[in-house]
Amino acid sequence: MGYVNPIPMKPPIIRLPFLVSITLACLLLPAASNAQGRLVINEFMAWPANTCPTSSEFIELKNMGPGPMDIGCYVITDGDFAITIPANTILGPGEFFVLGGQNVINAPCANLTTNVTVNLNWSTCGCTSGTIPTTGEGLLTDGGSASEQLVLFNPTGSIIDAVVRKISALETSGLITTKSMGSCTSFTFDLDDLSIIYEEIGESQGRGNSFARKIDGDCVWVKETQQNGGATNNTASEAATLTMTETYSINENCNGGYATFTVTNTSPTPASFFTFTYILGYDNNGDGIFGTGDLYTNGTDETAPSVQLTGLGLGSYNIVLEPATGCNQKFFTFTIGPCATMPIKLKQFTGSNVGKMNRFNIDIETDADMIMLALESSLDGKKFYKVADIPFADRMGLQNIVFTSEAGSASYFRLAMTDDNNKTSYSRVINLVRSSSNNQLVSIAPNPFTDFLGLSQYATNEDVLLINIMSPAGQVLLADQYRLKVGQNNIRLLTSKLAKGLYLVSLKKTSTGETQVARVLKN
Numbered sequence: 001m002g003y004v005n006p007i008p009m010k011p012p013i014i015r016l017p018f019l020v021s022i023t024l025a026c027l028l029l030p031a032a033s034n035a036q037g038r039l040v041i042n043e044f045m046a047w048p049a050n051t052c053p054t055s056s057e058f059i060e061l062k063n064m065g066p067g068p069m070d071i072g073c074y075v076i077t078d079g080d081f082a083i084t085i086p087a088n089t090i091l092g093p094g095e096f097f098v099l100g101g102q103n104v105i106n107a108p109c110a111n112l113t114t115n116v117t118v119n120l121n122w123s124t125c126g127c128t129s130g131t132i133p134t135t136g137e138g139l140l141t142d143g144g145s146a147s148e149q150l151v152l153f154n155p156t157g158s159i160i161d162a163v164v165r166k167i168s169a170l171e172t173s174g175l176i177t178t179k180s181m182g183s184c185t186s187f188t189f190d191l192d193d194l195s196i197i198y199e200e201i202g203e204s205q206g207r208g209n210s211f212a213r214k215i216d217g218d219c220v221w222v223k224e225t226q227q228n229g230g231a232t233n234n235t236a237s238e239a240a241t242l243t244m245t246e247t248y249s250i251n252e253n254c255n256g257g258y259a260t261f262t263v264t265n266t267s268p269t270p271a272s273f274f275t276f277t278y279i280l281g282y283d284n285n286g287d288g289i290f291g292t293g294d295l296y297t298n299g300t301d302e303t304a305p306s307v308q309l310t311g312l313g314l315g316s317y318n319i320v321l322e323p324a325t326g327c328n329q330k331f332f333t334f335t336i337g338p339c340a341t342m343p344i345k346l347k348q349f350t351g352s353n354v355g356k357m358n359r360f361n362i363d364i365e366t367d368a369d370m371i372m373l374a375l376e377s378s379l380d381g382k383k384f385y386k387v388a389d390i391p392f393a394d395r396m397g398l399q400n401i402v403f404t405s406e407a408g409s410a411s412y413f414r415l416a417m418t419d420d421n422n423k424t425s426y427s428r429v430i431n432l433v434r435s436s437s438n439n440q441l442v443s444i445a446p447n448p449f450t451d452f453l454g455l456s457q458y459a460t461n462e463d464v465l466l467i468n469i470m471s472p473a474g475q476v477l478l479a480d481q482y483r484l485k486v487g488q489n490n491i492r493l494l495t496s497k498l499a500k501g502l503y504l505v506s507l508k509k510t511s512t513g514e515t516q517v518a519r520v521l522k523n
Contacts, residue, residue, distance in 0.1 A: 036296045037069030037093060038279060038320050038329060041076075041150055041161045042213055045110060045227055046140030049208030052109040054138035055101030055123055058116060058229045059150065064217050064329045065093035066281035066318030067290040073155035073184035078139055078148055079173030079191045082129040083122050087182045093281075093290055093318065094331070094496075098230045101134055105229070110208040116229040129176050147171060147205075149191070149198060153178075157187045161326075163221075164198040165205065199327060214238045217329035232497065236468070236479030242273060242328040243483050244321075247490060248336060250429070257336040258310040261321060264483040270305035273323035278307065283316040290318050312336050332492065333452060338382075346427055349415055353432040362390070362415070372418040380445030380454060381412040381429055390415075411456070411488075431488075444505060448521040455491040455507070459484040467493065468506040469520075477503070484509075498522055 043060040059076060063069055072087035076099065083099060091097050100118035107115050122132050122139070132139050140148050147169035152161040164170055173191035180186035201211050203223040210227040214220045215234050220241050243264045250257040263270035282295040301307040307321060314337035321330045348363035360375070376384040415427035445454050457465060462485060469478040477498065482491050500522050507516045 036067035036279070036281065036292070037063040037065060037091065038322065039063055039069065039071055039074065039091070039152065039160055040213075040217055040327070040329065041152055041163050042096070042216060043210055043227075043229060043233065044140060044150060044212075045210040045229065046148055047205065047207050048138075049110045052105075052208065053102070053134065054136065054141070055134040056105045056109050057138050057140050058098055058100035058105060058118065059140075060212075060229050061091075061097045061099075061152070062216055063091040063093055063095055063097075065290075065320045065331045066279055067294060067296055068092045068292060071097065074160070075153040075155075075178050077129075077151050077153070077176060077189075077191070079151070079171060080176075081122075081132050081139060082176045082178045083120070083125075083132075084127045084179045084181065084184050085120060086125070086127060087184050090292075096230045100229075101132065101138060110210075110227060112227045112229075114228070114231075116227070119230075127179050127181060129178055151191060151196065153189075155184065157189065159194070159196060162196050162198045163201055165201045165203060165211065167198055167200050170198075197326070213327075215240045217327060217331075218242075219325055219327040234478075236476045239481050240328070240330075242323060242330060243481075244330055245483070245485065245489065246332055246334065246492060248334050250337060256311065256313045258308060258312055259317070259319075259334060259336070260306050260308045261319075261330070261332065262306040263304065264485070273325065273328070274304045275300055275302040275324050276307050276321050278309075278319055278321045280309065281318040282313075283318075286315065288316065314338065331494070333494070334492070346415065346417065349427040349430065351413060351430050351432050353411070358413070358432055360413070370417055370419055371422075372416075374416045374418075376414050376416050376426075378412040378414075378429075381431065382446070384412075384414060384416075386416065444518050444520060448523040449495060450523055451494065451496040453493045453495050453505070453520065455493070455505075457484060457489045457491065457507070459486055459489060461486060461511070463512075464510040465489075465491075466506075466508040466510060467491075468508075469493070469495070469498070470504045470506060472502055472504065474504070495522065 040062055041059065042062040045056070045058050048054060048056045061071070063071070068090055070088060071085050071091050072089040074085045076083050097119050098116060099120045099122055100116070101121065101123045103118055103121050105112060105116040105118065107113060120127070122128055123134055147164055147166040149162065149164035149170060151159060154160050175188065175190045177188040178186045199219070201221040203211060203221060209223045210229070211221055212224050212233050214222045215238055216232055218241050245262045245264055247260040247262070248257065263273050265273070277298070277300050280297045280299065281290045283290060284294045316335045318331070318333050322328070346364060348361060351358060351360040373390040374386050375388040375390055377387045378384040411432050412429055413432065414429045416424055417426070418424045455467070462483070465482045465484050467480045467482060468476050470476050478493070478495065480493060482489070503520050503522065505518045505520055
């Protein structure tokens with residue numbers, strides 16, 4: 001379990017056996033810290049087709065998040081040449097950085113679906129350890145039985161990522177001194193003399209093919225016949241190797257909360273993915289953008305099957321989690337709160353659900369200055385609407401009320417209390433988990449949505465939910481699958497790459513084939 005505390009709050013109660021506790025002073029990282037992001041080798045194209053020049057090779061890097069990072073002075077090498085990325089090169093969370101031998105690699109060269117614009121041209125940058133050939137043998141030519149490797153160093157010479165097509169056919173390397181330029185200091189290495197744990201791609205060599213992670217950051221690689229350098233590898237036909245659920249809760253005292261990320265894989269077992277490391281970003285200035293001025297913390301968690309972060313203050317967060325495998329990075333964005341302060345006169349507000357019946361227990365200490373007490377409901381826990389007035393005149397102490405709601409309707413509730421000065425205060429928000437008699441879709445929210453879409457699904461048994469976001473014409477634009485656990489399941493889909501407009505959301509349970517379709521709008 002990791003404990004973080006980006007903003008001042010009361011100490012949380014820790015209930016799990018393993019705790020990484022870091023003081024606030026240790027958590028605040030410098031604005032230009034590389035710990036704001038996680039850089040990986042995501043795709044590369046070696047041995048171009050006969051119709052393409054040697055210089056059409058490319059390497060794609062991706063910042064898996066949670067914040068921007070300075071990748072200046074990072075070094076990528078194949079063991080024969082080294083390329084140094086110029087100082088002060090900032091890469092945002094989720095952004096790609098493409099290195100290649102020419103400024104633009106035009107489609108349909110090597111089955112490119114679109115033109116690839118290169119961020120760093122190694123033929124003209126003056127940032128290489130030697131002149132990389134633009135004809136014949138280029139940087140990554142892999143046409144025989146040999147197996148090219150790629151190794152990524154940070155500015156201090158530590159290895160950040162390393163991949164190879166086939167470890168048993170690893171090519172020999174030579175002594176290399178990186179380019180010294182600006183604030184980038186050179187260093188010398190020979191890959192053959194280093195203890196490197198390579199991630200094996202496992203695919204055969206192939207002319208005019210790229211090697212890409214099947215999902216951005218995934219441990220499994222595929223040899224693609226369609227390249228897309230500088231764009232996501234996520235497609236409707238691929239599922240992530242590592243699957244996780246996410247749960248977010250607010251403390252009873254309404255001053256913060258915690259987040260839990262649970263591995264749902266059955267084979268391999270969840271324990272095989274631990275220990276997890278993570279980088280957590282907190283939107284310190286509340287502008288909705290994770291930049292260099294926000295707060296970032298590092299942590300670890302070795303307690304399978306979940307990574308739990310407690311002591312989180314109210315606000316918005318990004319997090320990237322990385323299992324012990326060193327790949328399969330997972331990115332989530334979430335919010336703790338907002339949370340209204342409970343009035344002192346309200347001693348208790350709890351509830352339960354049976355089918356369509358929502359039962360509430362309310363304990364009011366005094367109602368001398370209260371003129372209105374109302375029950376409000378919400379689909380997403382953020383936008384609330386009044387659904388019922390509650391009698392309270394001359395009533396003190398514990399009282400019980402029942403509110404009937406249709407299957408699939410709101411499950412979040414709160415009390416609105418208005419005093420004789422027309423000032424309204426609110427109770428804490430409670431989420432009533434639906435009983436087994438109600439296993440329909442609880443909510444799709446927010447709708448309209450922007451960068452994420454939240455789904456809430458109650459399940460009576462373990463299942464797999466297939467999720468497709470489609471155009472009105474039925475074209476699948478985003479596909480995912482989610483392993484349902486018994487009870488309430490909260491799912492968040494990243495939708496930042498979708499254009500504004502109307503979409504269809506299709507949800508299908510694999511065990512029964514039951515399918516639900518809803519219309520949503522992106523603003």
